[in-house]
Amino acid sequence: MFLVSQPSPEEVWxxxxxxxxxxxxxxxxxxxxxxxxxxxxxxxxxxxxxxNGWQVAEAMGEATPSAVQHMLDRAKWDCDGVRDELxxxxxxxxxxxxxxxxxxxxxxxxxxxxxxxVQRQYSGTAxxxxxxxxxxxxxxxxxxxxxxxxxxxxxxxxxxxDQERCRAAHVPAEVTFATKPELARRMxxxxxxxxxxxAWVTGDTVYGSAQSLRVALEGRxxxxxxxxxxxxxxxxxxGRTRVDRGSHMILQKRIGRN
Numbered sequence: 131m132f133l134v135s136q137p138s139p140e141e142v143w144x145x146x147x148x149x150x151x152x153x154x155x156x157x158x159x160x161x162x163x164x165x166x167x168x169x170x171x172x173x174x175x176x177x178x179x180x181x182n183g184w185q186v187a188e189a190m191g192e193a194t195p196s197a198v199q200h201m202l203d204r205a206k207w208d209c210d211g212v213r214d215e216l217x218x219x220x221x222x223x224x225x226x227x228x229x230x231x232x233x234x235x236x237x238x239x240x241x242x243x244x245x246x247x248v249q250r251q252y253s254g255t256a257x258x259x260x261x262x263x264x265x266x267x268x269x270x271x272x273x274x275x276x277x278x279x280x281x282x283x284x285x286x287x288x289x290x291x292d293q294e295r296c297r298a299a300h301v302p303a304e305v306t307f308a309t310k311p312e313l314a315r316r317m318x319x320x321x322x323x324x325x326x327x328x329a330w331v332t333g334d335t336v337y338g339s340a341q342s343l344r345v346a347l348e349g350r351x352x353x354x355x356x357x358x359x360x361x362x363x364x365x366x367x368x369g370r371t372r373v374d375r376g377s378h379m380i381l382q383k384r385i386g387r388n
Contacts, residue, residue, distance in 0.1 A: 147168075147172075150168075150171075150219075151164075151168045153215055153219065154167070154212050154215055157207050157208040157209075157211040157212050157215070158205075158206075158207040158208075159205075159206040159207065160205070160206070162205075163200075163201045163205035163206070163207055164207075166190075166197060166198065166201045166205075167201060167207070169190045169191075170186065170190065170198055170201065170202075172189070172190070173186035173187070173189040173190045173198075174186060176189035183195035183198060183199060186198065213280060213281075214324075216277075216279070217279065217280075217320075217321065217324050217326060218324075220270055220277060220279060220326065221324070221325070221326050223274070223275075224270060224272050224274045224275050224276070224277065225272065225274075225326060225327050226272035226273050226274055226327065227327050227329060228272065228273065228329045229270060229271060229272035229273075229326075229327055229328055229329055229330075230270075230271050230272075230328070230329060230330040230331070230332055231268055231269070231270055231271075231279065231318065231321060231328050231330070231331050231332070232268070232269040232270075232271060232332050232333065233266070233267075233268060233314045233317075233318075233331065233332070233333035233334075233337050234266075234267055234269070234333065234334065235254065235264050235265060235266045235267065235284070235310055235336070236253075236254060236255050236264070236265055236267065237251075237252075237253025237254060237255040237256060237260065237262040237263065237264055237265075238255075238262055238263040238264075238265065239253065239255070239256060239260055239261070239262045240261055240262055240263055241261065242261075244299065245263055246263070246283065246285070246289070246299045246301060247263045247264065247283050247284055247285045247286065247289055248261060248262065248263050249261070249262075249286050249288050249289070250262075251264060251286065263283065263284075264283075264284040264310070265281055265282070265283055265284065266281070266282045266283075266284055266310050266313045266314055266317070267279075267280070267281050268280040268281075268314070268317045268318070268321060270321075270326070279317075279321060280317040280320060280321060281317075282308075282313035282314075282316065282317060284308075284310055284313060285301070285305065285307065285308070286307075287307050289301070290305070290306055290307040291307075309340070310336055310337070311336065311337050311339075311340030311342065311343045312340075312342075312343075314333070314337055314340075314343060315340075315342070315343050315346055318331060318343075318346075318347070318352075319346075322350060322352065328352065329353060330353050330354060330355055331347060331352060331353070331354040331355075331356070332354065332355050332356065333354075333356050333357070334356075334357045335356075335357045335358055335359050337356055338356030338357045338358040338362075339358055339359060339362065343356075344356065358373055359373075360372060360373060360374040361373075
């Protein structure tokens with residue numbers, strides 16, 4: 131009789147994490163930022179209560195966040211390539227025909243004026259107007275799990291209309307102003323073009339109010355459930371009316387048929 135020992139959960143996790151490192155390794159030009167990127171991911175997954183630069187650096191065993199900041203800001207690596215690799219990984223592990231893609235933005239509170247995209251603007255994270263950056267995100271949720279899928283940084287017109295400010299912050303010259311729904315549309319097009327199965331696209335009124343986004347999804351015959359404000363006008367039998375009045379009219383017609 132032979133006894134075969136099963137790997138521990140820690141060994142399984144370590145093997146999976148090593149495989150992840152191999153998948154994204156070739157997107158980094160040098161070994162140092164590649165190794166630091168993997169350490170950074172582990173720091174983000176650590177039990178540290180807050181995931182700011184200092185605490186993540188401590189979780190990584192670094193004395194200061196300088197090395198991490200260099201990796202994120204100045205080191206040469208293909209962040210879009212890593213994003214596409216993430217999409218492929220999700221397709222292999224979490225994909226399901228009933229999955230939903232969720233659109234949402236979040237604010238990152240900042241001090242000063244140098245961080246790209248920073249200005250005083252509404253932050254859902256803080257629940258008020260603050261000096262912050264805004265990122266628009268896609269998340270993928272299926273019966274197998276959920277994860278972030280894509281991201282875009284929102285640049286207000288106070289940035290895109292100031293070329294000198296953008297150059298100083300190393301914003302590519304081809305970047306122009308785009309609304310949050312436009313950023314969401316770009317990410318959705320990338321996701322849907324990749325072949326990742328998506329049953330529903332969901333989002334709040336920031337995105338539901340954007341007719342161009344809804345039209346783009348309808349053009350792809352992609353089902354969506356986007357919140358819209360009551361003042362939005364829709365086409366119903368008998369003409370165009372506010373959505374709250376239109377839904378009431380539709381309900382009355384259905385009751386009448388029954």
